[in-house]
Amino acid sequence: MNLEQQLCEIFGPDACITEGKRLERYRIDQVGDEAYAQLPAAVVFPTHTEQVVRLMRWANQTGTAVTPRGGGTGLAGGAIPVAGGVVCSFERMDQIIEIDTENLMVVTQPGVVTSRLDAALQPHGLFFAGYPMSEDICCVGGNVAENAGGGRAVKYGTTASYVLGAEVVTPTGEILRLGGKRLKDVTGYNLLQLMIGSEGTLGLFTELTIRVIPRPVARAVLFAGFPDSRSAVECVTELKRISALSSVEFIDGRTTRATNADLPASDRCRLPDSADAFLLIEVDETDAAQLSHVVDAAERAVVAAGGAVVLRGSEPRSSERAWKLRKAVPWWTKRVAGRWHSMEDVVVPPAQVPALVAYADRLRTRYATPVAVFGHAGDGNFHITPMKAQSMSEEQWSSVIPQLLSELYLTVHQLGGTISGEHGIGRKRTRYLDIVLSESERSVMRRIKHALDPNGVLNPGVALDEG
Ligand SMILES: Cc1cc2nc3c(=O)[nH]c(=O)nc-3n(C[C@H](O)[C@H](O)[C@H](O)COP(=O)(O)OP(=O)(O)OC[C@H]3O[C@@H](n4cnc5c(N)ncnc54)[C@H](O)[C@@H]3O)c2cc1C
Numbered sequence: 001m002n003l004e005q006q007l008c009e010i011f012g013p014d015a016c017i018t019e020g021k022r023l024e025r026y027r028i029d030q031v032g033d034e035a036y037a038q039l040p041a042a043v044v045f046p047t048h049t050e051q052v053v054r055l056m057r058w059a060n061q062t063g064t065a066v067t068p069r070g071g072g073t074g075l076a077g078g079a080i081p082v083a084g085g086v087v088c089s090f091e092r093m094d095q096i097i098e099i100d101t102e103n104l105m106v107v108t109q110p111g112v113v114t115s116r117l118d119a120a121l122q123p124h125g126l127f128f129a130g131y132p133m134s135e136d137i138c139c140v141g142g143n144v145a146e147n148a149g150g151g152r153a154v155k156y157g158t159t160a161s162y163v164l165g166a167e168v169v170t171p172t173g174e175i176l177r178l179g180g181k182r183l184k185d186v187t188g189y190n191l192l193q194l195m196i197g198s199e200g201t202l203g204l205f206t207e208l209t210i211r212v213i214p215r216p217v218a219r220a221v222l223f224a225g226f227p228d229s230r231s232a233v234e235c236v237t238e239l240k241r242i243s244a245l246s247s248v249e250f251i252d253g254r255t256t257r258a259t260n261a262d263l264p265a266s267d268r269c270r271l272p273d274s275a276d277a278f279l280l281i282e283v284d285e286t287d288a289a290q291l292s293h294v295v296d297a298a299e300r301a302v303v304a305a306g307g308a309v310v311l312r313g314s315e316p317r318s319s320e321r322a323w324k325l326r327k328a329v330p331w332w333t334k335r336v337a338g339r340w341h342s343m344e345d346v347v348v349p350p351a352q353v354p355a356l357v358a359y360a361d362r363l364r365t366r367y368a369t370p371v372a373v374f375g376h377a378g379d380g381n382f383h384i385t386p387m388k389a390q391s392m393s394e395e396q397w398s399s400v401i402p403q404l405l406s407e408l409y410l411t412v413h414q415l416g417g418t419i420s421g422e423h424g425i426g427r428k429r430t431r432y433l434d435i436v437l438s439e440s441e442r443s444v445m446r447r448i449k450h451a452l453d454p455n456g457v458l459n460p461g462v463a464l465d466e467g
Contacts, residue, residue: 004016004018006058007086010055011045011046011055015045015047016042016043016045017044023039026043026069026072026081027039027081028072028080029069029072029075029077029078031076031077031428032075032338032343033342034339036077036082036427036428038080038083038084039081040084040087041085042085042086042087043087044087044088044089045089045091046088046090046093046206047092047093049167049169049175049207052088052169052206053173055088055173056172056173056204057172059086059171059458060171060457063455063457064457065081065083065084065459066459067079067080067086067088067200067459067462068087068088068145068205068458069090069142070110070143071091071137071138071142073134073138074142074424075426076345076420076424076425076427076428077428077462078145078146078199078424079142079200080427082461082462083460089111090139090141091111091139093206094109096108096109096112099121099124100181101124101126104211105181105209106126106128106210106212107209109206110140110142110144110205110208111139111140112139113136113137113139114131114132114136114139114143115135121212121215127212127213127214127216128212129156129162129213130143130150130161130162131143131148132150133327140208144163144166145196145197145200146197146423147196147197147424150376151323151326151376152246152282153378153379153381153422154240154246154376154378155246155247156213156246159196160193160196162210162211163179163192163208163209163210164179164180164181164183164209164211165177165178165179165192165209166192166195166209167205169203169204170203170452171452171457172453172454172455176191176203178191194448198463199424199426199462199463200462201449201458202453202458203458214286216246216286217285217286218285218287218288218314219246219291219314220283220312220313220314220319221280221282221313221319221322222280222282222295222299222302222309222311222312223269223279223309223310223311224279224302224307224308224310225272225275225277225310226277226278226279226302227274227276229357230358231277231306232277232307232377233277235301235307236250236377236378237351238304239279239301239378240378242294243294243297245282246282246283246284247281248279248280248376248377249279249280249281249326249375249376250277250278250357250373250374251277251325251373252277252372252373253275253277253278255332255333255372255373259325259329259332260325262335263324263325263328267324267325269311269325270310271310272308272310275308278310279307279377280325280326281298281302291314295312295314299312329372329374329383336387337387341385341386341388342386344384344386344405345381345419345421346382346409346418347379347380347382347417347418347422348380348382348415348417349415349417350379350380352380353377353382355415356382357373359411360384361373363386367400368392369392369397369400370386371384373385376421379421381421381422384408409435418436419432419436425462425463427462430463430464430465431465433464433465434465449464
């Protein structure tokens with residue numbers, strides 16, 4: 001039997017692609033650089049767990065690599081079928097199984113688009129707080145596999161804080177039912193947390209139990225300009241003393257202006273010429289009366305730091321306008337620099353944010369190339385994004401970027417941080433792992449991987465170095 005016949009036996013002819021243009025979509029995720037792309041031999045679309053079990057048993061028998069995939073929005077190449085083989089796309093496992101309003105939990109399949117989960121929770125006054133800013137295009141399974149964070153992680157934490165249970169198919173095809181509808185659990189090793197954030201290398205999520213919380217009833221945004229990066233990031237510390245703000249996002253001045261100019265005219269913000277750095281501050285409360293009190297205090301902190309409010313509002317329209325600008329930044333970097341940019345995801349202790357941003361500003365002159373600096377200032381997670389200068393040749397860029405990244409990662413490590421806060425190691429950062437993890441730490445990880453995946457068939461080449 002050929003590959004197609006073998007996979008058709010498990011999935012049926014409508015849930016398996018082995019040739020043609022439809023394979024193309026699965027050769028890359030949002031990592032940007034086409035050099036990472038790899039066409040799979042096949043893509044399969046399970047609709048139930050038993051098919052995933054059979055797939056993994058078959059993969060071990062035949063020595064075929066399997067790459068799990070959700071929305072394909074990852075920024076580190078984790079869903080790229082590096083070794084060819086089969087992509088297991090969860091897009092048809094897209095049922096929300098139960099919204100349990102008594103326990104405040106939801107049980108869902110992994111292929112549910114994250115914003116659809118949120119829309120389903122809304123009528124119940126509930127909220128899944130651990131979602132990333134790609135919520136309209138990513139899936140819940142991918143969020144759990146990456147332990148995604150996002151614009152509101154500073155108040156609500158990352159996805160891992162909300163996952164209570166998971167059905168997982170191991171690389172050798174066993175089903176594990178980890179955790180469940182329990183808020184506490186100290187029964188054996190915490191395999192659930194080991195699986196979360198393992199970037200599809202230790203198991204495939206086929207069902208998830210997620211804790212949800214009461215939905216904030218009131219939300220307001222302050223968008224403020226500052227004379228320089230330093231005054232903006234120093235203001236963050238003051239802002240965080242006021243209250244648990246739901247977002248504190250930073251964008252450097254040049255990137256803000258360029259992204260704003262790239263938006264349709266009706267969506268643009270009016271930006272003061274004097275500002276060279278911006279903060280998007282969001283406050284949400286379950287008590288509406290408390291909201292304006294906190295926003296007033298935040299505005300006073302902005303002004304005291306030398307900033308000026310560009311936009312203040314609790315109307316969805318004003319808040320949407322500021323968020324549209326912030327969310328457009330990654331797409332702008334991609335549009336102007338194409339594959340010649342590298343969106344980074346470094347994270348440092350909150351108190352080291354001013355040092356990190358000052359260093360990122362220096363990178364521009366040191367490497368004579370544009371560097372967009374933006375990200376989740378409230379939790380120290382920054383998307384420092386070097387882009388190829390127009391004057392630089394492609395060859396120059398290819399030799400400069402590994403050097404620039406090694407230096408950035410080393411600096412971040414020295415500041416007490418690490419190389420990824422939310423996007424993961426994926427395919428992109430494996431060669432830099434030794435900058436932040438010792439040989440003993442990497443060796444323990446490799447041994448865990450080998451114990452669960454002795455034939456190395458699940459997402460090989462992702463998250464770990466070869467040793
Ligand atoms: C514009 C933009 C904004 C973004 N903003 C954020 C942000 O704010 N915060 C953030 O954390 N990330 C962000 N991301 C990155 C990305 O969206 C997240 O990492 C997201 O969680 C990936 O979900 P996905 O469904 O697209 O996963 P994919 O990209 O398909 O896969 C990601 C990883 O998860 C694995 N995987 C997928 N499904 C499963 C499964 N069912 N079982 C086991 N493994 C699986 C894959 O093998 C891969 O290693 C952003 C991306 C873009 C393009």
